Amino acid sequence: MSLLKPFKLIGIAHRSGVVTVRYPFQPPLVTPEFRGRIRIDASKCIGCGACVNACPSNALTLVDDGERRALNYFIGRCIYCGRCADVCPVGAITISREFELATDNIGDLNSRVIHYKATCSCCGEETTATERMISYVVSRVPVTETYVHMGSRCRKRRFIEGLMMGRGMIYGESER
Ligand code: SF4
Ligand code: SF4
Secondary structure (H helix, E strand, O other): OOHHHHHHHHHHHHHHHHOOOOOOOOOOOOOOOOOOOEEOOOOOOOOOOOOHHHHOOOOOEEEEOOEEEEEEEHHHHHOOOHHHHHHOOOEEEEOOOOOOOOOOOHHHEEEEEEEEEOOOOOOOOOOEHHHHHHHHHHHOOHHHHHHHOOOOOHHHHHHHHHHHHOOOOOOOHHHH
């Protein structure tokens, strides 16, 4: 039985025909669904970090450096799952079909998008948002513009003051 097995396999292989290509001498089969390295459109990215939260392998990271915030993509850690593209609210990430990524220069495996942190319009301190995030929110929901330029601390203080004023605990302009 064991002696016949190889002949059986040869017969199956013969009937199946050639199922491989002579890559790299012939182009490989890359289907439309194939997921290769991701591309981040710097002109669209707002630096929200949603992709960083969704990335299971930490290929995407947000790094603060003074007034700047960098979105880093390290291909060496990417598992090409595509979750980052799914969650990006502005469609800045596309999944390419590039897979020939071998290099002897590790710099080729890194890319980054630089953002600038927004400052609070009330106290001037840095906020957790980027300037582009603020612009994006204002363009989508203009009614929030009064608060959106504030940091979370000033926004909370303004909210509590509003509540207290409503209950007569603080005398505002309108109550005099
Ligand atoms: S494709 Fe997956 S692993 Fe690669 S950067 Fe996006 S979320 Fe991370
Ligand atoms: S989710 Fe999109 S917009 Fe947000 S940081 Fe990532 S690439 Fe930029």
